[in-house]
Amino acid sequence: MNILYRFINWRRNIRLSFEEDVIKRSVIRSAVLLLGIIIAHVYLMTRFEAFSWQDALWLTLTTLSTTGYGDISATTLAGKTATALLLYLGGIFILAKAAGDYFEYRANIRAKKIQGHWEWHMSGHILVINTPSQQGSQFFVRLLRHIKHSGLSAQTVQILTRKFPDGLPSPLSRMPGLVHYTGSGTCPNDLLAVNAQQAKYIVILAEQEDDRDSDSRTFDVLYRLQ
Missing domain, CATH: 1.10.287.70 (Helix Hairpins)
Incomplete structure (x- = not known):
């Protein structure tokens, strides 16, 4: 697949x-x-x-x-x-x-x-890989609000996900400092496209909490980031 x-x-x-x-x-x-x-x-x-x-x-x-x-x-x-x-x-x-x-x-x-097909050539950004399968938009709204109040609001947040191939939903598309790239953390070309090596912080999310293979995919992404 x-x-x-x-x-x-x-x-x-x-x-x-x-x-x-x-x-x-x-x-x-x-x-x-x-x-x-x-x-x-x-x-x-x-x-x-x-x-x-x-x-x-x-x-x-x-x-x-x-x-x-x-x-x-x-x-x-x-x-x-x-x-x-x-x-x-x-x-x-x-x-x-x-x-x-x-x-x-x-x-x-x-x-x-x-x-999500544009390569932004960022550095010093916050990279979030994957999107929760349940209530992904609401999760990112809460995450961005938390980032804003934690003193990291100056960093642009980029999401690497396949969840939004037609564009970010309205709650997210209106939020400043947020972009996304349609791809997967297990694809080396996609990691290059989002400048993973230049990101200041990287957050890897589990797409499905109850999936037994979720941890193995997370470790696969971590291995590719090394």
Whole structure:
């Protein structure tokens, strides 16, 4: 069962990383194309309209951002044609695409954080491994309140658990300083993802108190943390 989970977790991470890489490449490609259009238009305005490079850049940016103050504009046929082709047809389209890719990238990151697939690269945090099978949310609410009143409120708490694959429930999601990662303490890759070696405190919970194998799994996690 644990091997199956590791395989599913590996496939999930590969898919999420691939999607993120695709969005990143699209954003970078759009940014490079946009920069090329800006440079080309500035150059053409200095040639066709005899503008200084400062005025040419001002015209390019105000046109590209659709602000259009009108204080500077192309007057020659060549200048108007270059502006129409490069900025109106090319630049604004690429700018919109780059903005869309960026917002998609941010939305993808937010979804990964909510679903517990984001690696926070923490250090000095409190790591809690596993979730009680009964009333897990209420347990963490009480635990976080205890941490807050014990003088450890400055430390961020990260939960390593499979219990919340769709996001933390509302009582926990509203609590500041709490994040989670969807995984298992018996998986070495998941322990690396939560920076277990850099955690200041590690709390290992029994998922089921009456499970006779609970202690053996706890010792397995302790062994992996060494």
